[in-house]
Amino acid sequence: MTREELTAKILDAKRKKGLSWKQIAEAVGPGSPILYTAALLGQMTLTKEEAGKLAKFLELDESEVALLAEPPYRGSLPAVPPTDPLIYRFHELVQTYGTTWKALIEEEFGDGIMSAIDFDMEISREQNPKGDRVRITMSGKFLPYKRY
Amino acid sequence: MTREELTAKILDAKRKKGLSWKQIAEAVGPGSPILYTAALLGQMTLTKEEAGKLAKFLELDESEVALLAEPPYRGSLPAVPPTDPLIYRFHELVQTYGTTWKALIEEEFGDGIMSAIDFDMEISREQNPKGDRVRITMSGKFLPYKRY
Amino acid sequence: MTREELTAKILDAKRKKGLSWKQIAEAVGPGSPILYTAALLGQMTLTKEEAGKLAKFLELDESEVALLAEPPYRGSLPAVPPTDPLIYRFHELVQTYGTTWKALIEEEFGDGIMSAIDFDMEISREQNPKGDRVRITMSGKFLPYKRY
Amino acid sequence: MTREELTAKILDAKRKKGLSWKQIAEAVGPGSPILYTAALLGQMTLTKEEAGKLAKFLELDESEVALLAEPPYRGSLPAVPPTDPLIYRFHELVQTYGTTWKALIEEEFGDGIMSAIDFDMEISREQNPKGDRVRITMSGKFLPYKRY
Amino acid sequence: MTREELTAKILDAKRKKGLSWKQIAEAVGPGSPILYTAALLGQMTLTKEEAGKLAKFLELDESEVALLAEPPYRGSLPAVPPTDPLIYRFHELVQTYGTTWKALIEEEFGDGIMSAIDFDMEISREQNPKGDRVRITMSGKFLPYKRY
Amino acid sequence: MTREELTAKILDAKRKKGLSWKQIAEAVGPGSPILYTAALLGQMTLTKEEAGKLAKFLELDESEVALLAEPPYRGSLPAVPPTDPLIYRFHELVQTYGTTWKALIEEEFGDGIMSAIDFDMEISREQNPKGDRVRITMSGKFLPYKRY
Amino acid sequence: MTREELTAKILDAKRKKGLSWKQIAEAVGPGSPILYTAALLGQMTLTKEEAGKLAKFLELDESEVALLAEPPYRGSLPAVPPTDPLIYRFHELVQTYGTTWKALIEEEFGDGIMSAIDFDMEISREQNPKGDRVRITMSGKFLPYKRY
Amino acid sequence: MTREELTAKILDAKRKKGLSWKQIAEAVGPGSPILYTAALLGQMTLTKEEAGKLAKFLELDESEVALLAEPPYRGSLPAVPPTDPLIYRFHELVQTYGTTWKALIEEEFGDGIMSAIDFDMEISREQNPKGDRVRITMSGKFLPYKRY
Amino acid sequence: MTREELTAKILDAKRKKGLSWKQIAEAVGPGSPILYTAALLGQMTLTKEEAGKLAKFLELDESEVALLAEPPYRGSLPAVPPTDPLIYRFHELVQTYGTTWKALIEEEFGDGIMSAIDFDMEISREQNPKGDRVRITMSGKFLPYKRY
Amino acid sequence: MTREELTAKILDAKRKKGLSWKQIAEAVGPGSPILYTAALLGQMTLTKEEAGKLAKFLELDESEVALLAEPPYRGSLPAVPPTDPLIYRFHELVQTYGTTWKALIEEEFGDGIMSAIDFDMEISREQNPKGDRVRITMSGKFLPYKRY
Structure with missing residues (x-):
C-alpha cells in the first residue's frame, strides 16, 4: 500500500x-x-x-x-503552479511578494532563511462586517547562513 | 523605460x-x-x-x-520553483500544506478562496531564546463561489 | 472513489x-x-x-x-496549453488579448482584478446569416488591491 | 526595429x-x-x-x-500560465470551465469550435451596489468540422 | 469507458x-x-x-x-515535441517553415489564418524512380481577422 | 553578426x-x-x-x-507550441492528425518516414465562392528503415 | 495489448x-x-x-x-533528459558535441543531415590494458537539402 | 568577455x-x-x-x-530537444536506441557506463554509390559501478 | 513484474x-x-x-x-526539482554551490569531472551540543578529459 | 549594476x-x-x-x-538539470541516491532534514595510485519537524 x-x-x-x-x-x-x-x-x-x-x-x-x-515523500500538488484556485492564491502571494519577503527578512535578520521545518502555523476566522476574513499566522525560526 | x-x-x-x-x-x-x-x-x-x-x-x-x-505586470520570480532558498521555503510551504489549507478553509468557510487581492500582511520578529523567529500574519477576505 | x-x-x-x-x-x-x-x-x-x-x-x-x-481540486485540463481545439481557442484569446484586457480594465477600474470567484457567465447562440455565432457573456466583480 | x-x-x-x-x-x-x-x-x-x-x-x-x-507574431504573455493576477484569472477560467464550454457548445452547435479570428468582444462597467463588475461579451463565429 | x-x-x-x-x-x-x-x-x-x-x-x-x-478531447500525441520520427518530421516542418508560411500566407491573403477546422487533406503515393514520395495536399479556408 | x-x-x-x-x-x-x-x-x-x-x-x-x-541553426519558433495563431494551426494539425498520418503512411509504404529534408512544398490560393482557401502541397521522399 | x-x-x-x-x-x-x-x-x-x-x-x-x-510509436525514454546514467552520457555527448558535429558534417558534405533512418550501427568491446572500452560505430546516409 | x-x-x-x-x-x-x-x-x-x-x-x-x-560551462544547445534537424537526428538516436544501448552494453560489460569524458571520436566520409554516408566512431572507457 | x-x-x-x-x-x-x-x-x-x-x-x-x-533504469525522483524537503536541500546545494564546485575542482585537478560511478559515500551522525549534524563524505575518482 | x-x-x-x-x-x-x-x-x-x-x-x-x-538572489545554474558534466554528476547523485539519503537519514535521526543553511563543506584531493579522487565532506545540522 x-x-x-x-x-x-x-x-x-x-x-x-x-x-x-x-x-x-x-x-x-x-x-x-x-x-x-x-x-x-x-x-x-x-x-x-x-x-x-x-x-x-x-x-x-x-x-x-x-x-x-513513516515520513512521507512530501509534495501535495499534482502540478506546479497549482490549478486549484484556493491553493493558487498562495502561489500568487509567493510570486507577488517573494522578493519583498526576501528584502524585508534579510534587512531585519541578516542573510538566512525562515525555516519551513522548525515552523508553526494557525488558521482562524476573522469576523468582519464587509465579509469575514481568513487569518493565517506563520512562525518559523530564522536560520542564518553559518560560517565554519 | x-x-x-x-x-x-x-x-x-x-x-x-x-x-x-x-x-x-x-x-x-x-x-x-x-x-x-x-x-x-x-x-x-x-x-x-x-x-x-x-x-x-x-x-x-x-x-x-x-x-x-501604473499597475505593473506582476510576477517577481525569475523561475518557478524559485531557486533562492529564502523564497523557496515559502514555495515549499505551499507544496506541503496547500491541500491542508484547502481542506481546513473549506471546512470552516465553505467553497471559495482566500483573496490575494483584498489582502493584508505583517512581518515581525518574534523573540525566542532558542533563536528568534520570523512571524508573518496574513489576512485575506474569504470569497465564496457565488451563484447567479 | x-x-x-x-x-x-x-x-x-x-x-x-x-x-x-x-x-x-x-x-x-x-x-x-x-x-x-x-x-x-x-x-x-x-x-x-x-x-x-x-x-x-x-x-x-x-x-x-x-x-x-465537496469542493473539488479544480483544474479541468490534462495539459497546458490545452490540445483540444475548441478549448485552445480560449487559451489563444488569453494569449492575444491578455495584456489588452489588463490595460483596459485597469484604465477603467484602477489597480485590481476581475474576480473569477464572484463570477457569472452565460453562453448562447447568436443567429447570423453568415453563420451562427457563439455568444459568451462574463461578469465578474472588480476587486481593487486594498490597502490596510 | x-x-x-x-x-x-x-x-x-x-x-x-x-x-x-x-x-x-x-x-x-x-x-x-x-x-x-x-x-x-x-x-x-x-x-x-x-x-x-x-x-x-x-x-x-x-x-x-x-x-x-504588418501582422505581428502574436502572443502577449511572457510566461504560461501568466503570472499577472488580472490575466491569470482568465487563465483560471479556461482551467475551470474549459471542459464545460466544450460540452455545452458542442451540445448546442455540434462538433466544431468558436472562432478566435472571426471574433468580436466588448468590455464594459456593470454598476452594482455590492461593487461594480467587469462585463465582457465575446462573440465568435461557430466553425463546424467540415467534411469533404 | x-x-x-x-x-x-x-x-x-x-x-x-x-x-x-x-x-x-x-x-x-x-x-x-x-x-x-x-x-x-x-x-x-x-x-x-x-x-x-x-x-x-x-x-x-x-x-x-x-x-x-461524441466530439473527443482532441490531441493525439503523448508528448510534445513528438518522439516518433515519422510524426516528428511534421513537427520539424512547423519549426523550420512556420514563419515562412506566416509570411507568405499573410502576403497573399492579408492578416488571418488558414483554418484547421474547415480543412481537407489528401495523402497519396507519388511514383518516383529515385524513390517514391509521400504527397500530402492540404486545403484550409482562409479566415481573415474580422473587425466589428 | x-x-x-x-x-x-x-x-x-x-x-x-x-x-x-x-x-x-x-x-x-x-x-x-x-x-x-x-x-x-x-x-x-x-x-x-x-x-x-x-x-x-x-x-x-x-x-x-x-x-x-552558411547552414543556419534551424528552428524558427520562439516557443513550442507556437503562440501565433497562424502557425499554431499547423501545430494543431500535427496534434490532431499526427497518429493518423503515421497509420496511413505506414500502411501504404511500410515502416519508415516522409523526409523533411528531401522535401518540396507549394503554397497557392484556391478560389472558392464560400471564401478562398490556402492550398499547401507537400512532397517528401519516403525513407524506409533500412537493415544492414 | x-x-x-x-x-x-x-x-x-x-x-x-x-x-x-x-x-x-x-x-x-x-x-x-x-x-x-x-x-x-x-x-x-x-x-x-x-x-x-x-x-x-x-x-x-x-x-x-x-x-x-507493426511499426511502434517510437521513443524509449520515460523522461528527457534521461535520468539513467548510461543513457544520459549519450545525451551529454549530444549536448557537448552537437554543434561540432553540425559544423564538421556540413563542412564535409554541405547543407543536410545524417539520416537516422537509413542508418546502421555496431557496438563492440575494445580491449585496452587501462580498462576495456565500448566502441560504437554509426553509419548514416548523408541527405542533402534538395531543391525542386 | x-x-x-x-x-x-x-x-x-x-x-x-x-x-x-x-x-x-x-x-x-x-x-x-x-x-x-x-x-x-x-x-x-x-x-x-x-x-x-x-x-x-x-x-x-x-x-x-x-x-x-579555461574549462567552459559546457552545453552547446539553445533548447532540448534541439530544433536543428542535423543535431536532432542524434537526439532521435538516443530516444530510439537509448534503452537498447543500455541493454547490450550491460550484457557485455556488466553494470556501469560508457564514459563521455575518457572518450574519443572520429567522423569520416564513407563512399557509397547509393549516396555517401557519414561514419562516426565513438570509443569510451567502460566504467563499472565500483563497490567500496 | x-x-x-x-x-x-x-x-x-x-x-x-x-x-x-x-x-x-x-x-x-x-x-x-x-x-x-x-x-x-x-x-x-x-x-x-x-x-x-x-x-x-x-x-x-x-x-x-x-x-x-539486473541494472535498473536509474532515477529515483518523481519530479525535478524534488518536492520532498529532505531531498530538495541536496538539490539546493547543487543550485547554490554547483559553479563553486566546478571552479575549485577544476583549479585543483584540471579539466574533468568527479565520477559518480567510481564513487563511494558514507553517512554518519556528528554529535554536537547545538544539535547533532548529518555528516556525508563523498569520494569520487577524478576523470580528466582525455585527448587521443 | x-x-x-x-x-x-x-x-x-x-x-x-x-x-x-x-x-x-x-x-x-x-x-x-x-x-x-x-x-x-x-x-x-x-x-x-x-x-x-x-x-x-x-x-x-x-x-x-x-x-x-548584500544577500544575492541565489541559484547558480542557467538550466535544470545542469548541462555541464562536472555539475551534472552531482545532480545525478541526487537523482540516484536521493531516496536512499532520505531513508537512511530518517532512520537515524527521525522525521526532518539536513540543513543546507547551517551547513559546512570541505573539498580535498585524495591521493590514490589508481587515480586521485575528489573528496567532499558535508556537514549540515539535522532539523527535526517541530510540533507546537
Missing part, C-alpha cells in the same frame, strides 16, 4: 462517516489540527499513539498505522 | 545612499512598508503623491513617477 | 441514457446549467439537495452524493 | 503625454478601442490610415507606421 | 482480424479514409450511421457507438 | 523599401519563393550567387553574403 | 528463462542483434517470420506476433 | 577570412580536429600553446587566449 | 516485519548499507548471492532475485 | 591578473575558500571587511563592495 492509497482510503472513510477534519483531529490527540490534517493528507507523520487512535476511529489495520508513522 | 529598469535604478540608488527599506518607506508615506517595498520591487503601485515623495528622495524624474503609479 | 472516477461514471450514465446536459441540468434544479455542467465535470459543487436529485436521476449512491457536494 | 521595441516606444510616449488608451483610440479612428489597444500592444494590425493618424499623434516615423500595419 | 480505451479496443480488433485502415474505412462509409482513421484513433467523430456500420464490422456495443459520435 | 541580427536587418530593409517577399524572391533567382523566404528568415541557405544578388538588392556586405550561404 | 505491455511480457520471459539478448537474437534470425533488441524493447519492427520464431522461443500468441511486426 | 562572445568573435573571424574548420585545426596543432572545433565552439579547452597559435591566426588578445584555456 | 513493483513489495515487507534498513543490510551481506538500501529502492544492483539472502529474509521468489541483480 | 555583472567583472579581473581562487581567497580573509569562491560567483555574502579587501585586490568601487555584502 502506498501513502497515496492510504490517503484515498482515509478520505473515503471520512466521507462515509460524515466526519469533519476537526472531529478527526479531536479523536487523534491534543495536537495541532493543521498538523493532523496534513498527516492524513500524506504530508506529515503521526506518532504511533496518534496513528493507533486514528486506526480505531477509521478502522485502519496495523500496516496502515505503521505507514502513517 | 521598463519597470524592471526602474527597479534596477532604485536598487542602485538605495545601495549608493546606504538606505534601508524602512528608511525609504518612511520617506514615502505612512502606509505599509511591505506594500512600499513591493512597489519599489515592481509588484505594487504607489499613489502619485507617494511616488512624488520617493522621486525627491531618490532623484527620479517625472516619467519614472508615472511608471510607479 | 475519486472525483475523476465519479465524473467518468456520470459521463457513462449520460451516454447510456442518451441524455443531454440540458436535460440533466433541468433534473438537478433551477440553477445555471453552466454551473451544473461544471459540477458534473468535477469543477464545481452541488448542494446536497441538487446532488440528491441527480443521484435519483443517474442512480448514484450516498457516498457519491457527498462527493459532489 | 522589432515590434516589441515599437510597443515599448508607444508605452513611453503614452506615459510622457499622460494619455489614456481611450484618448489614443479616439485619435486613431472610429473602430473598436479593444482592437486599437491590442494593436498598440503588438497583437493586432492597424490599417495604414489608422497607423498614419497614430504616427502624427505619437510622433512615429514612416517605418514604424509600416510595422504597425 | 474512455475514448482511449475504445481506441485500444479498436486497435486490438483490427490486429486480430488482420484488417487494414483502408478496409475498415470502406466498411464505414464513402467518406474520407483520413477522417475515418482519425476518428478511430480518437480524434474525429463518426456519424451515428457510420459508427453503427463500424460496430457491426468490429463487434462494438451501443455505448461504444455513442462514444464514437 | 548572428543570423538573427541579419534576419532583423533584412526585415528592416524590406519594410523600408516597401518590398514583398515575391519581389525579393524574383530578384534572388529562379528558385522556389518558399525556399528563398525561408532562407531570408534564417532557416535555409542561399547559394553564393543568390546571396550576391540579394546583397545588391538590399545593400548587404560581403560578410553577410557569406552568412546567408 | 499495448506495445509497452508486450515489452514487459518479453522482459519477464527473458528473466524467467535466464536468456541473454544475444541468445534471443540468435533465435530470431541472422540479422543485427542491435535491431532485434530494439524491436523487443518496442522501438523497431520484426518481420513476420522473425516474430514467429520469437513467438515459439518465448511462447507468444498470434496477436503478439502481429504487434511485433 | 564571456565564452559565448568569444565564440561569436571566432565565427566572425572565420567567416571574414573564409577559413574552414580544417584549416583552423591545422593552424592550432596536431591534435584532433573534432576537439579543436569543439573548443572553438566553447565546449572544450585548448592548451595555452594551442590557444596562442590560434590567437596569432585569428588575431585574438591575451585575455582571450586565457579564456580558451 | 517491474522494478517499481518490486520496490513497493520490499517496502511493504519491511513495514510488516518492522525491520530497519540497517537490519536488512546486515542480512544481505557485509557491503555498504548505503549501496544495499539504494539497491532495494531500485537504484543499484545486488549480486545474486546478496539477492538470494534478501529473498530468504523477505520471502521473494526467484524471478525477483533475478530482477534485483 | 547587477550581481551577475559584478561576477562577470570579477571573472575578467581574475583572468587578466592570472589569479587562482586560492590566491583570491587568501587576500580576502582567513575564512573558507569555498565560501569566498561562492560569494565571488554571486551565491554568498562577504562581510564589509572582506569585500573591502577584495576591492583593493581587484580594483572594485564602493558600490560594488556594498553589492558583495
Whole structure:
C-alpha cells in the first residue's frame, strides 16, 4: 500500500462517516489540527499513539498505522503552479511578494532563511462586517547562513 | 523605460545612499512598508503623491513617477520553483500544506478562496531564546463561489 | 472513489441514457446549467439537495452524493496549453488579448482584478446569416488591491 | 526595429503625454478601442490610415507606421500560465470551465469550435451596489468540422 | 469507458482480424479514409450511421457507438515535441517553415489564418524512380481577422 | 553578426523599401519563393550567387553574403507550441492528425518516414465562392528503415 | 495489448528463462542483434517470420506476433533528459558535441543531415590494458537539402 | 568577455577570412580536429600553446587566449530537444536506441557506463554509390559501478 | 513484474516485519548499507548471492532475485526539482554551490569531472551540543578529459 | 549594476591578473575558500571587511563592495538539470541516491532534514595510485519537524 492509497482510503472513510477534519483531529490527540490534517493528507507523520487512535476511529489495520508513522515523500500538488484556485492564491502571494519577503527578512535578520521545518502555523476566522476574513499566522525560526 | 529598469535604478540608488527599506518607506508615506517595498520591487503601485515623495528622495524624474503609479505586470520570480532558498521555503510551504489549507478553509468557510487581492500582511520578529523567529500574519477576505 | 472516477461514471450514465446536459441540468434544479455542467465535470459543487436529485436521476449512491457536494481540486485540463481545439481557442484569446484586457480594465477600474470567484457567465447562440455565432457573456466583480 | 521595441516606444510616449488608451483610440479612428489597444500592444494590425493618424499623434516615423500595419507574431504573455493576477484569472477560467464550454457548445452547435479570428468582444462597467463588475461579451463565429 | 480505451479496443480488433485502415474505412462509409482513421484513433467523430456500420464490422456495443459520435478531447500525441520520427518530421516542418508560411500566407491573403477546422487533406503515393514520395495536399479556408 | 541580427536587418530593409517577399524572391533567382523566404528568415541557405544578388538588392556586405550561404541553426519558433495563431494551426494539425498520418503512411509504404529534408512544398490560393482557401502541397521522399 | 505491455511480457520471459539478448537474437534470425533488441524493447519492427520464431522461443500468441511486426510509436525514454546514467552520457555527448558535429558534417558534405533512418550501427568491446572500452560505430546516409 | 562572445568573435573571424574548420585545426596543432572545433565552439579547452597559435591566426588578445584555456560551462544547445534537424537526428538516436544501448552494453560489460569524458571520436566520409554516408566512431572507457 | 513493483513489495515487507534498513543490510551481506538500501529502492544492483539472502529474509521468489541483480533504469525522483524537503536541500546545494564546485575542482585537478560511478559515500551522525549534524563524505575518482 | 555583472567583472579581473581562487581567497580573509569562491560567483555574502579587501585586490568601487555584502538572489545554474558534466554528476547523485539519503537519514535521526543553511563543506584531493579522487565532506545540522 502506498501513502497515496492510504490517503484515498482515509478520505473515503471520512466521507462515509460524515466526519469533519476537526472531529478527526479531536479523536487523534491534543495536537495541532493543521498538523493532523496534513498527516492524513500524506504530508506529515503521526506518532504511533496518534496513528493507533486514528486506526480505531477509521478502522485502519496495523500496516496502515505503521505507514502513517513513516515520513512521507512530501509534495501535495499534482502540478506546479497549482490549478486549484484556493491553493493558487498562495502561489500568487509567493510570486507577488517573494522578493519583498526576501528584502524585508534579510534587512531585519541578516542573510538566512525562515525555516519551513522548525515552523508553526494557525488558521482562524476573522469576523468582519464587509465579509469575514481568513487569518493565517506563520512562525518559523530564522536560520542564518553559518560560517565554519 | 521598463519597470524592471526602474527597479534596477532604485536598487542602485538605495545601495549608493546606504538606505534601508524602512528608511525609504518612511520617506514615502505612512502606509505599509511591505506594500512600499513591493512597489519599489515592481509588484505594487504607489499613489502619485507617494511616488512624488520617493522621486525627491531618490532623484527620479517625472516619467519614472508615472511608471510607479501604473499597475505593473506582476510576477517577481525569475523561475518557478524559485531557486533562492529564502523564497523557496515559502514555495515549499505551499507544496506541503496547500491541500491542508484547502481542506481546513473549506471546512470552516465553505467553497471559495482566500483573496490575494483584498489582502493584508505583517512581518515581525518574534523573540525566542532558542533563536528568534520570523512571524508573518496574513489576512485575506474569504470569497465564496457565488451563484447567479 | 475519486472525483475523476465519479465524473467518468456520470459521463457513462449520460451516454447510456442518451441524455443531454440540458436535460440533466433541468433534473438537478433551477440553477445555471453552466454551473451544473461544471459540477458534473468535477469543477464545481452541488448542494446536497441538487446532488440528491441527480443521484435519483443517474442512480448514484450516498457516498457519491457527498462527493459532489465537496469542493473539488479544480483544474479541468490534462495539459497546458490545452490540445483540444475548441478549448485552445480560449487559451489563444488569453494569449492575444491578455495584456489588452489588463490595460483596459485597469484604465477603467484602477489597480485590481476581475474576480473569477464572484463570477457569472452565460453562453448562447447568436443567429447570423453568415453563420451562427457563439455568444459568451462574463461578469465578474472588480476587486481593487486594498490597502490596510 | 522589432515590434516589441515599437510597443515599448508607444508605452513611453503614452506615459510622457499622460494619455489614456481611450484618448489614443479616439485619435486613431472610429473602430473598436479593444482592437486599437491590442494593436498598440503588438497583437493586432492597424490599417495604414489608422497607423498614419497614430504616427502624427505619437510622433512615429514612416517605418514604424509600416510595422504597425504588418501582422505581428502574436502572443502577449511572457510566461504560461501568466503570472499577472488580472490575466491569470482568465487563465483560471479556461482551467475551470474549459471542459464545460466544450460540452455545452458542442451540445448546442455540434462538433466544431468558436472562432478566435472571426471574433468580436466588448468590455464594459456593470454598476452594482455590492461593487461594480467587469462585463465582457465575446462573440465568435461557430466553425463546424467540415467534411469533404 | 474512455475514448482511449475504445481506441485500444479498436486497435486490438483490427490486429486480430488482420484488417487494414483502408478496409475498415470502406466498411464505414464513402467518406474520407483520413477522417475515418482519425476518428478511430480518437480524434474525429463518426456519424451515428457510420459508427453503427463500424460496430457491426468490429463487434462494438451501443455505448461504444455513442462514444464514437461524441466530439473527443482532441490531441493525439503523448508528448510534445513528438518522439516518433515519422510524426516528428511534421513537427520539424512547423519549426523550420512556420514563419515562412506566416509570411507568405499573410502576403497573399492579408492578416488571418488558414483554418484547421474547415480543412481537407489528401495523402497519396507519388511514383518516383529515385524513390517514391509521400504527397500530402492540404486545403484550409482562409479566415481573415474580422473587425466589428 | 548572428543570423538573427541579419534576419532583423533584412526585415528592416524590406519594410523600408516597401518590398514583398515575391519581389525579393524574383530578384534572388529562379528558385522556389518558399525556399528563398525561408532562407531570408534564417532557416535555409542561399547559394553564393543568390546571396550576391540579394546583397545588391538590399545593400548587404560581403560578410553577410557569406552568412546567408552558411547552414543556419534551424528552428524558427520562439516557443513550442507556437503562440501565433497562424502557425499554431499547423501545430494543431500535427496534434490532431499526427497518429493518423503515421497509420496511413505506414500502411501504404511500410515502416519508415516522409523526409523533411528531401522535401518540396507549394503554397497557392484556391478560389472558392464560400471564401478562398490556402492550398499547401507537400512532397517528401519516403525513407524506409533500412537493415544492414 | 499495448506495445509497452508486450515489452514487459518479453522482459519477464527473458528473466524467467535466464536468456541473454544475444541468445534471443540468435533465435530470431541472422540479422543485427542491435535491431532485434530494439524491436523487443518496442522501438523497431520484426518481420513476420522473425516474430514467429520469437513467438515459439518465448511462447507468444498470434496477436503478439502481429504487434511485433507493426511499426511502434517510437521513443524509449520515460523522461528527457534521461535520468539513467548510461543513457544520459549519450545525451551529454549530444549536448557537448552537437554543434561540432553540425559544423564538421556540413563542412564535409554541405547543407543536410545524417539520416537516422537509413542508418546502421555496431557496438563492440575494445580491449585496452587501462580498462576495456565500448566502441560504437554509426553509419548514416548523408541527405542533402534538395531543391525542386 | 564571456565564452559565448568569444565564440561569436571566432565565427566572425572565420567567416571574414573564409577559413574552414580544417584549416583552423591545422593552424592550432596536431591534435584532433573534432576537439579543436569543439573548443572553438566553447565546449572544450585548448592548451595555452594551442590557444596562442590560434590567437596569432585569428588575431585574438591575451585575455582571450586565457579564456580558451579555461574549462567552459559546457552545453552547446539553445533548447532540448534541439530544433536543428542535423543535431536532432542524434537526439532521435538516443530516444530510439537509448534503452537498447543500455541493454547490450550491460550484457557485455556488466553494470556501469560508457564514459563521455575518457572518450574519443572520429567522423569520416564513407563512399557509397547509393549516396555517401557519414561514419562516426565513438570509443569510451567502460566504467563499472565500483563497490567500496 | 517491474522494478517499481518490486520496490513497493520490499517496502511493504519491511513495514510488516518492522525491520530497519540497517537490519536488512546486515542480512544481505557485509557491503555498504548505503549501496544495499539504494539497491532495494531500485537504484543499484545486488549480486545474486546478496539477492538470494534478501529473498530468504523477505520471502521473494526467484524471478525477483533475478530482477534485483539486473541494472535498473536509474532515477529515483518523481519530479525535478524534488518536492520532498529532505531531498530538495541536496538539490539546493547543487543550485547554490554547483559553479563553486566546478571552479575549485577544476583549479585543483584540471579539466574533468568527479565520477559518480567510481564513487563511494558514507553517512554518519556528528554529535554536537547545538544539535547533532548529518555528516556525508563523498569520494569520487577524478576523470580528466582525455585527448587521443 | 547587477550581481551577475559584478561576477562577470570579477571573472575578467581574475583572468587578466592570472589569479587562482586560492590566491583570491587568501587576500580576502582567513575564512573558507569555498565560501569566498561562492560569494565571488554571486551565491554568498562577504562581510564589509572582506569585500573591502577584495576591492583593493581587484580594483572594485564602493558600490560594488556594498553589492558583495548584500544577500544575492541565489541559484547558480542557467538550466535544470545542469548541462555541464562536472555539475551534472552531482545532480545525478541526487537523482540516484536521493531516496536512499532520505531513508537512511530518517532512520537515524527521525522525521526532518539536513540543513543546507547551517551547513559546512570541505573539498580535498585524495591521493590514490589508481587515480586521485575528489573528496567532499558535508556537514549540515539535522532539523527535526517541530510540533507546537
